[in-house]
Structure formats: C-alpha cells, structure tokens
Amino acid sequence: MQRTGKEVALWSIGITVVLLYALIPVVWIISLSLKKPADIGDGRFLPKSVSFDNYDNVFSTDTFNSALRNSIGIALIATVISIALAALAAYAITRLEFTGKALILTGALAIAMFPPISIVGSLFDLWRRIGLFDTWIGLIIPYMTFSLPLAIYTLSAFFREIPWDLDKAAQVDRATPWQAFTKVMVPLAAPGVFTAAILVFIFAWNDFLFATVLTSTDASRTVPAALAFFTGASQFTDPTGAIAAAAVVVTIPIIIMVLIFQRRIVAGLTAGAVKG
Amino acid sequence: MAEIVFQDVTKRYPDGYEAVKSMDLEIADGEFMILVGPSGCGKSTALNMIAGLEDISDGELRIGGEVVNQKAPRDRDIAMVFQSYALYPHMSVRENMAFPLTIMKTPKDEANRRVEEAAEILDLKQHLDRKPSQLSGGQRQRVAMGRAIVRDPKAFLMDEPLSNLDAKLRVQMRAEVARLQDQLKTTMVYVTHDQTEAMTLGDRVAIMRAGMLQQVDSPMQLYNHPKNLFVAGFIGSPSMNFLPGRISDGVLKLPMGDIRLPESKRGELRTAPADKPLIVGIRPEDFEDAAVVGGDTEGATFKTTIDVLEAMGSEYYAHFTVKGEGQDMQDNVELRELQEDAGGGALASPDSFDVVARLDQTSGVRIHDPADIWINAAKIHFFDPESGQSLANR
Numbered sequence: 092m093q094r095t096g097k098e099v100a101l102w103s104i105g106i107t108v109v110l111l112y113a114l115i116p117v118v119w120i121i122s123l124s125l126k127k128p129a130d131i132g133d134g135r136f137l138p139k140s141v142s143f144d145n146y147d148n149v150f151s152t153d154t155f156n157s158a159l160r161n162s163i164g165i166a167l168i169a170t171v172i173s174i175a176l177a178a179l180a181a182y183a184i185t186r187l188e189f190t191g192k193a194l195i196l197t198g199a200l201a202i203a204m205f206p207p208i209s210i211v212g213s214l215f216d217l218w219r220r221i222g223l224f225d226t227w228i229g230l231i232i233p234y235m236t237f238s239l240p241l242a243i244y245t246l247s248a249f250f251r252e253i254p255w256d257l258d259k260a261a262q263v264d265r266a267t268p269w270q271a272f273t274k275v276m277v278p279l280a281a282p283g284v285f286t287a288a289i290l291v292f293i294f295a296w297n298d299f300l301f302a303t304v305l306t307s308t309d310a311s312r313t314v315p316a317a318l319a320f321f322t323g324a325s326q327f328t329d330p331t332g333a334i335a336a337a338a339v340v341v342t343i344p345i346i347i348m349v350l351i352f353q354r355r356i357v358a359g360l361t362a363g364a365v366k367g
Numbered sequence: 368m369a370e371i372v373f374q375d376v377t378k379r380y381p382d383g384y385e386a387v388k389s390m391d392l393e394i395a396d397g398e399f400m401i402l403v404g405p406s407g408c409g410k411s412t413a414l415n416m417i418a419g420l421e422d423i424s425d426g427e428l429r430i431g432g433e434v435v436n437q438k439a440p441r442d443r444d445i446a447m448v449f450q451s452y453a454l455y456p457h458m459s460v461r462e463n464m465a466f467p468l469t470i471m472k473t474p475k476d477e478a479n480r481r482v483e484e485a486a487e488i489l490d491l492k493q494h495l496d497r498k499p500s501q502l503s504g505g506q507r508q509r510v511a512m513g514r515a516i517v518r519d520p521k522a523f524l525m526d527e528p529l530s531n532l533d534a535k536l537r538v539q540m541r542a543e544v545a546r547l548q549d550q551l552k553t554t555m556v557y558v559t560h561d562q563t564e565a566m567t568l569g570d571r572v573a574i575m576r577a578g579m580l581q582q583v584d585s586p587m588q589l590y591n592h593p594k595n596l597f598v599a600g601f602i603g604s605p606s607m608n609f610l611p612g613r614i615s616d617g618v619l620k621l622p623m624g625d626i627r628l629p630e631s632k633r634g635e636l637r638t639a640p641a642d643k644p645l646i647v648g649i650r651p652e653d654f655e656d657a658a659v660v661g662g663d664t665e666g667a668t669f670k671t672t673i674d675v676l677e678a679m680g681s682e683y684y685a686h687f688t689v690k691g692e693g694q695d696m697q698d699n700v701e702l703r704e705l706q707e708d709a710g711g712g713a714l715a716s717p718d719s720f721d722v723v724a725r726l727d728q729t730s731g732v733r734i735h736d737p738a739d740i741w742i743n744a745a746k747i748h749f750f751d752p753e754s755g756q757s758l759a760n761r
Contacts, residue, residue, distance in 0.1 A: 260453035264467040265441040278457045
C-alpha cells in the first residue's frame with residue numbers, strides 16, 4: 092500500500108508520542124539508578140556523572156540477593172507447573188465432551204476475575220496455621236491459582252486452532268493419547284505455550300500483594316516486596332538510588348524473557364497442516 | 368492384509384440419529400472397495416468405524432477375523448489417509464512418513480529404509496527434508512499416502528483423499544492410487560462422493576444413502592443393473608433420465624411416444640405390471656440421432672426440439688423437454704434426494720421433464736431445430752414408483 096507524505100508524518104508523530112510516553116519513566120529510573128547519592132535530588136533528567144555505586148550497593152545486601160533468588164525460583168516453578176496443568180486441562184476442554192465442561196470454564200473465568208485482595212487476609216491466617224507462611228510453596232500456590240485460568244484460556248484457543256484430523260492421524264499412526272499430545276499437539280501449540288508461559292511468569296514476577304502479605308523473612312520474600320524494605324547503604328542514606336537500581340535489575344529478566352520468546356511467538360506454524 | 372467384515376453394524380448418536388443403519392458388508396482380503404454416496408449418507412462414519420475413530424453402537428466389526436469393536440485405533444493396525452492430509456506441520460516429510468515407525472520403535476536403519484522405499488514409489492525422494500508447508504497439494508497428498516504405506520498395515524482407509532486437488536491432478540492421482548493398490552495388494556477402503564472415482568477405481572463399489580447400503584457390486588454391474596432408482600441415478604454422468612411410463616400389451620407408453628418392447632426385455636421384467644404407472648430410466652447414451660442409427664435396430668424414434676446442445680468433442684449432449692403426467696415421480700424420496708445432490712433442488716414441475724441425450728459426433732442435430740431421436744428399447748430400465756426398486760429380474 093502506498094502511503095502519502097501526510098500519512099507518514101501522522102504515523103511518525105503518533106508512534107513517537109507512544110514511545111515517549113512508555114519509555115520516559117524507564118529512562119528516568121535508569122538515570123536515577125546511575126546517579127551518585129548526592130545528586131539524587133538535583134532535578135536533572137540525565138545524571139551529571141555516571142556511577143554504578145547503587146548497583147554495587149544493591150548486590151552487596153543479602154536482602155536483595157536472596158529476594159532475587161526467591162523471585163526467580165518462585166516465578167519459574169509457578170510457571171512450569173501452571174503451564175503443564177493448563178496444557179492438560181486445555182487439551183481436555185477442546186477435545187473432549189464431558190459434563191461440567193462449561194462449569195470449569197466459567198469457574199476458571201470467575202477465579203481470574205476474583206480480586207486477590209479479598210482472599211489474602213484469610214490466606215494469611217490459613218497459611219500460618221498449616222505452616223505455609225513465608226515459604227516458596229506458600230506463594231507458588233496462589234500464583235498458580237490466579238494464573239491458571241488465563242493460561243487455560245490462552246492454550247485452549249491455540250489447541251482449538253489445531254485441526255482435529257491431526258489427533259486422529261496420530262491415533263491411527265499408533266500413537267497413544269499421551270504421545271499424540273506430547274509429539275503433535277504441544278509442539279504445534281508452542282507459540283501458545285510460550286505466550287501463556289510469559290504471561291504466567293510476568294504475573295508471578297510482578298506480584299506485590301501476595302509477596303508482602305504471605306512472607307516475612309528473606310526465606311521467601313520476592314523482589315517487589317523486598318524493595319519496600321529497602322534502605323540505603325546505611326540506615327541514614329536515602330534509598331532512592333538503590334531502589335531505582337533494584338527496579339532496573341528486576342526489569343531485566345522480563346525484557347530478556349520477552350526478547351527470547353518473541354521469536355517463538357510466530358503465527359503460521361500450522362501452515363501446511365491442512366489444505367491452505 | 369486382512370478382510371474387513373461389517374455385521375449388522377449401526378452407528379447411533381446420543382440424539383438418536385442413526386448415521387449408519389445395520390450395515391452388512393464383507394470386504395475381501397486385498398480388495399479395493401469404494402464407499403460412495405451423497406454427503407451425509409454415512410460413508411465417512413462407516414470408514415471412521417473401521418479406523419476406530421467412531422464407536423460402534425450395535426453389531427460387530429471384524430478385521431482379519433478379529434472383533435475390533437472395543438479396540439483403540441492404534442491396536443487395529445490400519446492406516447488412513449485423510450481428506451485434509453493431516454500432515455504434522457512441524458515435521459519434515461521424512462519425519463512425517465517415519466512417524467508411525469518412530470512410535471512403533473522400529474530400528475532406525477529399518478525405518479530409514481522403508482521411508483526411502485516409500486519415497487521412491489511416490490516420487491518424493493527430493494522432498495524428504497522439506498516441510499509440508501513447502502509442498503504443493505499433490506505432493507502433500509503423496510506424503511499422506513507415504514505415511515500410510517511405510518507401515519505395511521492390514522488395510523488402507525482413504526477418506527476422500529483426492530477431493531482437495533484440482534481436476535487435472537485428481538485424474539493423475541487417481542491413476543496413481545489404482546497403481547499403488549495393484550502393487551501393494553493390500554485391502555483398501557476408499558470413501559468418495561464422486562461417482563467417477565468410484566467407477567474407475569474400485570473392484571467393487573458400495574453405494575450408500577441415508578445410512579443404508581443400496582447396492583454392492585462391480586462398477587459395470589452397478590451401471591448396467593442398478594437395483595433401485597437411487598443407484599441408477601447416482602451412477603453415470605450425465606445421469607440417467609427418469610420419465611413416467613406405463614406398459615400395456617408389450618407397448619411402453621412414454622411422454623414422447625409409444626415403444627414396442629422387444630421380447631427379451633419383456634422377459635426380464637419380474638412381474639408384468641399391467642397398465643400401472645412406472646418410472647422409466649433411460650441413460651443418455653441410449654438415445655441417438657435417428658439419422659445415425661441403422662433402421663433395423665430395435666427401438667423407437669420420436670420427434671423433439673433440442674433446447675441446449677453441448678459439444679463435447681467426441682459427442683454431443685442434447686437437452687430437450689418432454690411433457691407427461693408424473694406425480695408419482697414428484698413423490699419419490701430417492702429421486703428428490705438425487706436431485707438435491709445434483710444441486711437442482713426439487714423436480715422442476717410435475718408434468719415436464721428435462722432429458723439429456725448423448726448423440727454421436729457425426730449427428731447433424733441443431734439447436735432449436737426439430738430432431739428425430741431414437742431410443743434403444745433393449746436398454747430401458749423400469750422402477751416401481753413406490754418402492755423405487757428395479758423391476759428387472761436380477
């Protein structure tokens with residue numbers, strides 16, 4: 092399609108506005124993290140002189156290192172379990188007729204809509220009684236609960252796209268249902284699996300509510316919660332620079348994840364399966 | 368290699384609809400059996416029941432003498448080619464064809480050898496490392512067949528495998544399928560809605576309508592001796608013309624005139640339906656331009672005006688209309704279904720009939736001109752208007 096000069100100009104302006112709107116806060120926080128503690132309040136957008144003191148600071152505290160470990164571990168485990176369960180559930184939902192199917196789907200949707208804040212109080216009490224308070228499992232369970240519906244919906248949309256004839260072909264080719272699922276369905280739904288995995292991971296990684304309420308020590312506190320407890324190098328330094336540095340650090344894994352999986356999230360993987 | 372036997376097999380859906388009604392069919396070892404019929408006649412359901420993709424509600428299905436009603440598809444040792452080909456898009460052609468062997472844990476060398484062999488037969492050698500999406504329709508179709516033949520299964524099931532190909536390729540692949548079956552000598556069940564495919568490919572053809580087998584016979588038997596109206600109208604292209612008629616004193620009264628039936632023809636009729644309404648079937652090629660036919664052949668000549676004349680090169684298709692009283696034909700379910708299958712809706716009107724005649728290329732008939740058309744009296748078919756059954760003896 093041929094675009095006129097006016098169209099190009101309007102598009103460029105629009106895109107620039109959106110990019111600025113999205114990226115200025117990010118640049119700002121990076122800039123803050125690179126300032127010397129003394130320059131934090133100088134009101135400049137870019138630092139006068141670049142220093143990595145804040146990063147040194149952040150990584151030298153146990154609080155942050157253990158929080159990073161907790162965040163990565165908890166988010167990864169929650170993602171893996173959630174995707175495995177969601178894939179099985181989504182396959183069953185798209186391919187089988189069973190009573191209660193509609194109930195499962197609406198139930199899942201209801202859970203996704205449910206405001207987490209309404210259950211944290213009772214969850215806090217319950218977790219303390221059964222000893223899950225301040226443990227990895229204690230966070231993995233609510234993360235899975237709230238991310239499963241989304242993962243099931245995403246994956247069933249992808250499974251629905253896969254022609255039913257492929258299941259049948261696999262069956263006739265002597266595959267067991269499990270083999271058909273793992274060798275044919277899952278590879279074909281790979282874009283969906285990765286999309287769902289990213290969504291679940293980001294949800295778990297970014298969560299603040301459960302992380303503050305259900306943890307109390309470095310044993311399981313994740314980065315978003317740990318940031319709130321941040322102090323500077325000493326009790327008396329302004330922690331702004333350190334918090335900014337920590338915020339940049341926690342953003343990096345997300346950016347890496349998206350960049351890696353972006354290439355996998357390509358449509359057209361099923362092209363050629365059936366006449367097209 | 369094995370024979371496949373349907374014994375009183377019924378497929379009933381939970382809502383009570385019966386897609387296949389107590390079907391009895393024996394497919395011999397090594398036979399090429401075609402299941403044909405209009406859409407919704409139950410032919411694909413029957414095939415899926417052989418594959419194990421559909422449960423059998425009633426009756427018994429045996430493959431190689433073994434009852435397989437309760438067996439999963441993977442335990443039946445059959446291979447299937449789907450209409451959509453159902454190739455695994457994330458695997459190369461080689462992996463696609465080797466998939467069943469991989470599942471069966473066939474040793475690598477052996478699997479490779481068999482894939483190469485199949486690729487050789489199907490002319491796919493240079494495509495083995497490409498993905499299905501990079502292949503043309505005909506090549507994909509061959510990969511699907513390759514995946515079936517590497518396994519050396521008890522039987523091949525084909526579900527309209529050629530219907531996604533364009534006309535020219537279809538004719539070419541049709542010959543290839545026939546050659547393949549001849550080479551492998553494996554039992555093959557082939558579902559199609561195309562009567563030409565059915566006629567050209569099968570050792571025997573089973574015609575289905577509304578979940579019921581109408582007739583199972585060799586293509587020529589079906590053509591020359593259809594058991595009922597449906598079979599008569601379904602087989603043959605252009606299809607058989609149906610007209611209302613009556614027989615009295617050995618003379619057939621047709622809308623276009625009276626025909627004295629030859630002695631042999633009268634003997635063929637099961638009962639002498641004295642002066643009762645009949646449905647008369649005449650194939651297009653049993654008409655001829657009277658000028659082309661010699662005078663001494665048995666039949667009758669009538670005058671008509673040609674409405675449409677289609678030149679086919681080797682012959683002409685001449686369309687003309689005759690008037691007659693045909694309420695019985697209007698009421699016949701089978702005729703109505705045939706008409707719908709041909710896309711024509713209901714019969715145009717109860718008292719006027721479109722007739723197609725195949726005339727020799729030397730015929731001098733011209734459109735809108737009166738023409739003398741001859742009917743071959745020896746080739747006329749008679750059907751009971753109520754039951755639709757053929758009135759012939761055999």
